[in-house]
Amino acid sequence: MLYGIAAATASFLLAALLAALLRAPALSLALVDRRRRRPVPLSGGVAVALVTGLVAGVGDWTGVVPLGPAAGRLLLGALAAGALGLAADLWRLRRRWVVAGTAVAAACVVPYGETGPVAGVLAVGWITLVAAAFRGLDHADGVAGTVGVVTAFGVAACAAAELRDGLAVALLALAAALTGLLLHNWHPARIALGACGALFTGFLLAGAAVFTRAGHPPAGGAAVLFALTAPACLDVVLVLLSRRLAGRPVLRAGPDHLAHRLRRLGLTPQGAAVVVGAVSCGAVLTGVLVHTGRVGAPAVWWVAGAAAVALAGLLRVRVYGPRHGAGAQGRVPGPARPPGGASRVPPEVADTPGGASSRGTIFPVRQARRAEEDQVSAPLRVRNG
Numbered sequence: 001m002l003y004g005i006a007a008a009t010a011s012f013l014l015a016a017l018l019a020a021l022l023r024a025p026a027l028s029l030a031l032v033d034r035r036r037r038r039p040v041p042l043s044g045g046v047a048v049a050l051v052t053g054l055v056a057g058v059g060d061w062t063g064v065v066p067l068g069p070a071a072g073r074l075l076l077g078a079l080a081a082g083a084l085g086l087a088a089d090l091w092r093l094r095r096r097w098v099v100a101g102t103a104v105a106a107a108c109v110v111p112y113g114e115t116g117p118v119a120g121v122l123a124v125g126w127i128t129l130v131a132a133a134f135r136g137l138d139h140a141d142g143v144a145g146t147v148g149v150v151t152a153f154g155v156a157a158c159a160a161a162e163l164r165d166g167l168a169v170a171l172l173a174l175a176a177a178l179t180g181l182l183l184h185n186w187h188p189a190r191i192a193l194g195a196c197g198a199l200f201t202g203f204l205l206a207g208a209a210v211f212t213r214a215g216h217p218p219a220g221g222a223a224v225l226f227a228l229t230a231p232a233c234l235d236v237v238l239v240l241l242s243r244r245l246a247g248r249p250v251l252r253a254g255p256d257h258l259a260h261r262l263r264r265l266g267l268t269p270q271g272a273a274v275v276v277g278a279v280s281c282g283a284v285l286t287g288v289l290v291h292t293g294r295v296g297a298p299a300v301w302w303v304a305g306a307a308a309v310a311l312a313g314l315l316r317v318r319v320y321g322p323r324h325g326a327g328a329q330g331r332v333p334g335p336a337r338p339p340g341g342a343s344r345v346p347p348e349v350a351d352t353p354g355g356a357s358s359r360g361t362i363f364p365v366r367q368a369r370r371a372e373e374d375q376v377s378a379p380l381r382v383r384n385g
Contacts, residue, residue, distance in 0.1 A: 003064050004169050007055045008176040014054075015180030018047035023184075023191050031089055033192060040189050042089045045197015048177045049082040052204070055177075056170035067166035070111055074207045075170060077109040081131060082200030089194045095251055102199060103128045109207055114214035119221075126225065127206040133232035134202030135195055136239060140259030141187035142273035147231050147280045148178045148201045154228055154284035155205055158212040158291045167208055174204060187269035202232070212291070220290070223300040227287030231280045234258065234307050238314055246320050254320065261317040279310075 026032065026041030033040045056075055059065040067075065084101045087093055106127040112120040137144040152175035159168040178201065184191040193201065209228050213221035226233060235258040242256050243249070262272040283303045289295045 004172055007169055008172045011051050011055050011173040011176035012180040015047050015051045015177035016183050019044050019181050019184050019191050040192045042192050042194030044181045044191040045193040048181055048197045049200040051177045052174045053079055055173040059169055065166050065169045071167045073109045077105040078200050078204035080105045081203040082196045085195030085199035102131050111214050119218055123210045130206035130229050130232055131199045131202035133236045135198040136235050136257055138193045138198045139257050141189040141269050142185050143259045143276050144193050145178045145182045145185050146273050146277035149175045150280045150284050151205050154288050155208045157288050161292050162212050220297045223297050224287045224291050227283050227300050227303050230283035230303055230307055231276055256319045261314045264317050
């Protein structure tokens with residue numbers, strides 16, 4: 001117990017300090033994302049992964065809170081996923097290679113002896129999905145970190161209930177490291193998780209949840225896993241479904257994530273992060289109560305029902321511009337100009353990560369030249385989401 005408190009305190013302080021120190025190198029390497037025409041360094045995930053691995057490794061090395069072979073492999077797999085994410089941030093790897101690498105790492109850590117071969121294969125796919133989902137949540141200030149903190153506390157409680165103390169301490173270290181990062185990642189963010197931190201966080205949380213549910217009935221295990229990661233799953237389904245319905249490429253970035261839609265409903269960036277965090281807190285609490293036997297598995301149906309209602313409502317929020325060729329007689333219309341000759345900038349452009357226009361939005365180069373000059377001179381890096 002005392003080591004857990006000490007580990008959490010050390011993780012919080014070290015992550016906050018290291019994130020501040022890594023900001024300048026990230027800017028010099030042009031390792032940045034564009035959010036509302038400002039550069040945000042993507043080195044925060046490096047701080048979170050290093051601090052979490054260091055604190056958990058020290059506990060295992062000293063023998064105070066040993067991880068054990070299985071949890072040690074899980075931590076190494078999460079670090080490997082984080083390294084792959086860092087490579088994606090630096091060299092803009094194709095998403096298919098990042099997903100494939102994450103799946104290979106997940107296949108190396110799943111406890112097939114406890115889950116069985118079929119459930120183990122499904123667990124590999126689920127870990128990969130959650131890791132990719134956290135990468136999608138990182139498109140808005142503070143959202144991925146807030147969801148990660150809440151989920152880490154919930155999964156740590158489940159691990160402690162299964163007497164996996166080493167894994168629980170590692171998750172507490174992750175939660176504290178993410179809290180330290182939020183000091184810099186809250187709106188307006190001065191640093192972000194990036195693919196490195198998002199993949200590391202999602203991989204470790206999903207893998208730890210699989211470990212804690214190994215040996216339990218598959219149906220109840222799937223219900224708990226869904227409840228623990230409901231906001232991330234909702235964001236993935238929302239993005240994929242909306243892009244398919246709009247006829248857009250699935251891997252093409254756009255302002256269609258959960259936080260983007262909440263912003264269009266009138267919430268501030270801080271308000272969107274708080275709402276997503278509150279929803280995550282309710283879902284995670286339900287998952288913990290079901291895992292510990294306080295409530296029955298049917299309670300997860302309330303989480304699934306609320307997610308379905310939210311999905312139906314958020315799909316009605318307009319996030320894409322008109323299609324090409326929407327003009328009369330098949331002509332592609334020119335840019336609309338209000339009275340006075342001033343150019344009208346579509347609202348989709350203002351909320352698009354990286355300042356990229358949505359598909360079908362007419363955006364002349366002349367119109368965007370001043371906005372491009374306001375950005376830093378470092379090369380533009382666009383991340384798919």
